[in-house]
Amino acid sequence: MPRTHIIGAGVAGLATAVSLAREGRAVTLYEASGQAGGRCRSYRDAKLGRAIDNGNHLLLSGNAAAMRYLDDIGAGDALIGPASARFPFLDLRTGRRWCLRPNAGRLPWWTLHADRRVPGTSGWDYLSALRFAVAGADRTVTDCVGDGGALFERFWEPLAVAALNTPARAGAARLLWPVLRDTFARGEAACRPRIVRNGLSETFVNPALNFLHRRGAAVRFGHRLRRIAYVGGAASRLRFGAETVVLRGGDSVVLALPPLVTAGLVPGLSVPEQSHAIVNVHFRLPEPAGLAADLPLLGLIGGTAQWLFARGDVVSITVSAADSLATEPADVIARKAWADVAAALGFGRDAVPVCRVIKERHATFAQTPEGARRRHGTRTKFANLYLAGDWIDTGLPATIESAVRSAHMVAHAVAGDGRIGAGE
Ligand SMILES: Cc1cc2nc3c(=O)[nH]c(=O)nc-3n(C[C@H](O)[C@H](O)[C@H](O)COP(=O)(O)OP(=O)(O)OC[C@H]3O[C@@H](n4cnc5c(N)ncnc54)[C@H](O)[C@@H]3O)c2cc1C
Numbered sequence: 001m002p003r004t005h006i007i008g009a010g011v012a013g014l015a016t017a018v019s020l021a022r023e024g025r026a027v028t029l030y031e032a033s034g035q036a037g038g039r040c041r042s043y044r045d046a047k048l049g050r051a052i053d054n055g056n057h058l059l060l061s062g063n064a065a066a067m068r069y070l071d072d073i074g075a076g077d078a079l080i081g082p083a084s085a086r087f088p089f090l091d092l093r094t095g096r097r098w099c100l101r102p103n104a105g106r107l108p109w110w111t112l113h114a115d116r117r118v119p120g121t122s123g124w125d126y127l128s129a130l131r132f133a134v135a136g137a138d139r140t141v142t143d144c145v146g147d148g149g150a151l152f153e154r155f156w157e158p159l160a161v162a163a164l165n166t167p168a169r170a171g172a173a174r175l176l177w178p179v180l181r182d183t184f185a186r187g188e189a190a191c192r193p194r195i196v197r198n199g200l201s202e203t204f205v206n207p208a209l210n211f212l213h214r215r216g217a218a219v220r221f222g223h224r225l226r227r228i229a230y231v232g233g234a235a236s237r238l239r240f241g242a243e244t245v246v247l248r249g250g251d252s253v254v255l256a257l258p259p260l261v262t263a264g265l266v267p268g269l270s271v272p273e274q275s276h277a278i279v280n281v282h283f284r285l286p287e288p289a290g291l292a293a294d295l296p297l298l299g300l301i302g303g304t305a306q307w308l309f310a311r312g313d314v315v316s317i318t319v320s321a322a323d324s325l326a327t328e329p330a331d332v333i334a335r336k337a338w339a340d341v342a343a344a345l346g347f348g349r350d351a352v353p354v355c356r357v358i359k360e361r362h363a364t365f366a367q368t369p370e371g372a373r374r375r376h377g378t379r380t381k382f383a384n385l386y387l388a389g390d391w392i393d394t395g396l397p398a399t400i401e402s403a404v405r406s407a408h409m410v411a412h413a414v415a416g417d418g419r420i421g422a423g424e
Contacts, residue, residue, distance in 0.1 A: 001026045002250030004414055005238060007225045010038025011400055012388040013256030014208040015069050015407030021215040022072065023415060029217060030240065032224035035201075036209060039363065040400065042199035045356050048284045048314065053200045054358055055280045056309040056318045057400065058162070058297070061085075062183040062190030065404040070203070073211045078203040079196060082294045085188035089154065092303035092343050100155075102188040110188075120150030129180055135173035138369045142169045154301055161306060163397045164367040165276045165320045172372045175397045193295060195309065204400070228253070228265050234383045247384070252414050256388040256407070259365055266380055272371040272391055277326040278363035281305075281337040282316045283355045289315045289345050303340040304333075315341055320363070330357040364398040365391050378409045386410045 004020050006013050009031035017029045035041060042053050059066055059079065070076050087100040101116040103109055110116040111126040128151070131144040141160040145152055147169060160168040163179045183191040196203040212219060229237040235253050238245040247253065255262050259271035289310040291298065296310040304325065305317035317337045319325055325333060334355050342349040365371050375393035378386055390398040392406040 002248070002252070003028060004252045004254060005030065005245065005247070006254045006256055006388075007238075008032075008038065008256035008389070009036035009219065009221075010256060010389070010403065011040050011069075011204055012390060012392075012403040012407050013038075013254070014205065014212075015404045016254050016256055016388050016410050017212055017217055017219075018069065018072055018208055019407055019411035020414065021212055021217045023411075025415070027212070027215075027217040029212065029219045030223040030225065030238075031219070031221050034221050035205075036219070036221075037201050037205040039360065040200045040204050042201035042205075045282070048282060048354060048356055050282075050284060050312075050314050051199055052282045052314060052316070052356065053196070053280075055278055055360055055363070056297075056307065056316050057196065057200060058307070059194040059400060060183045060190065061192040061194055062186060063194075063399075063401040064182070065408060066400045069404045069407075070207075073207040075203055075207040078198070078207070079194040080294065081192050081194040082292075083192075085192045086295065087193060087299055088292075088295070088297075089299040089301060090344055091154075091301045092340055094302075095343075102184060102191055104189060105187045106185065108184070108187075118151055118154045120154070125149070125151045129184075132173050132177040132180055135177065137172075137174055137373065139173040140169060140369065141171045141173055141176055144173045158299060158301065158306060161320045163399070165278060165364040165398070166367045166371075167321050170366070170368045172367055172369045174369070175367050175372055175395075178396050193297065195297060198311075225255075225257075225265060228385070230267075230382060233381070235385045252384045252386065254386045254388055254410050254414065256410075258362065258389065259391045262387060262389070266382070266385065266387075269376060269380070270374050271376060272365035272374045274366035274368070274371060275362040276320070276364060276366050277322045277359060277361045279319045279322040279325050279333060279360075280316055280358045281334055281355055282314055282358070283338065283341060283353045285313045285315055285347075285353055288313050298344055300340055300344060303343070304336040305340040308341060308344055315345070317341060322359075326359045326361055330359075333357050367397055378406070378413045386413055 003026040006029045112123040128145045157168045160171045164171040223240045227239040263271045291310045298308045307318045338352040388406040388410040390403040394402045394405040396402040
């Protein structure tokens with residue numbers, strides 16, 4: 001039986017392998033490191049004495065592809081979140097707290113209610129969202145909504161930075177539109193926040209590996225793809241260090257790798273070249289933080305931290321588009337982050353608890369108009385070589401949803417369902 005060789009066991013590679021194995025296809029998954037998950041993984045941190053995630057991940061109930069993937073691997077109940085959408089916020093400068101509460105149904109009447117919308121805004125302000133629907137490919141978020149006022153500071157900027165990992169002034173408006181269209185515009189049922197109950201690996205990774213094991217798929221760790229040999233317009237050999245895999249007729253290869261690694265393996269490919277960092281800081285507290293059990297998260301405005309998450313006695317903060325912060329020493333970052341946590345949760349700011357700072361310097365590609373233009377489609381000019389990953393032209397920001405969507409696109413393409421997706 002022809003075999004599909006999938007390179008990279010991040011979410012995109014895992015979801016590709018799951019989709020193909022589900023259809024009864026022969027699959028081998030290769031991963032350079034000793035564990036799967038890529039940018040979405042958990043590990044036991046010796047300093048904290050706890051299992052932590054490399055970074056907090058927030059999904060929305062409207063992330064249909066991600067939800068389907070979790071159902072497919074038997075992890076449909078691994079996310080937690082409130083029964084109806086709400087997003088609690090705190091302005092660290094003023095101490096003011098509020099909670100965004102979108103309503104059910106497509107008519108967004110929540111914007112007309114002062115106790116549901118962003119304080120300091122009027123219902124009219126929200127009409128600016130419609131500009132994203134018609135934004136040209138070269139428009140940024142601030143081209144659509146400006147860069148001032150309460151709605152920008154408390155909604156557009158946090159949303160753009162969280163979804164695009166790019167400052168609003170540079171972020172591609174075209175990539176924010178699908179987020180609005182698929183979640184907020186569909187009513188609260190599509191924009192309920194969802195986070196992992198136990199850990200990223202327990203949710204997105206280990207159940208997928210178990211699924212693949214049950215289906216007889218081979219998974220090979222410690223296999224870094226170094227080179228691909230091409231003959232007659234197709235990939236013919238995969239070189240992993242000392243080991244070479246010779247492709248047989250009908251075999252296919254899916255590269256589910258970061259963009260620059262992909263470009264190094266496929267001649268003539270243009271990919272997004274710039275990336276932005278995300279910084280997470282995990283603090284171990286003497287006791288669990290007192291956030292709501294169904295929604296242990298808080299949006300923060302006006303400080304260093306942008307989001308605060310709690311799991312048991314570990315409180316973590318996330319800073320996206322954090323290139324400048326990521327250049328600072330870990331102890332400086334920890335002190336800044338703790339000042340925000342202390343203000344939010346009512347602790348003293350001087351005694352910084354034991355913590356771990358994680359800098360993901362290439363967390364996602366820079367989701368600017370230029371970066372978006374350089375995304376590639378599923379197919380390549382080589383007949384049996386396909387691409388997957390969050391940076392593929394799914395039309396979505398580079399998120400779990402995009403990684404899984406790219407996997408579904410590539411699985412369809414490999415299965416011979418024709419050319420799906422954009423690009424070459
Ligand atoms: C800190 C952080 C926070 C995030 N927050 C969110 C969030 O809140 N919500 C959300 O939806 N998304 C979030 N994301 C983005 C999300 O994690 C990514 O979109 C997703 O994990 C990308 O998966 P991928 O499979 O495309 O790529 P990767 O995870 O990068 O997978 C690529 C894999 O390929 C392997 N590899 C590399 N080179 C080779 C080689 N030569 N041979 C073999 N294997 C190789 C790597 O080791 C890796 O396992 C966040 C990302 C980070 C880093």
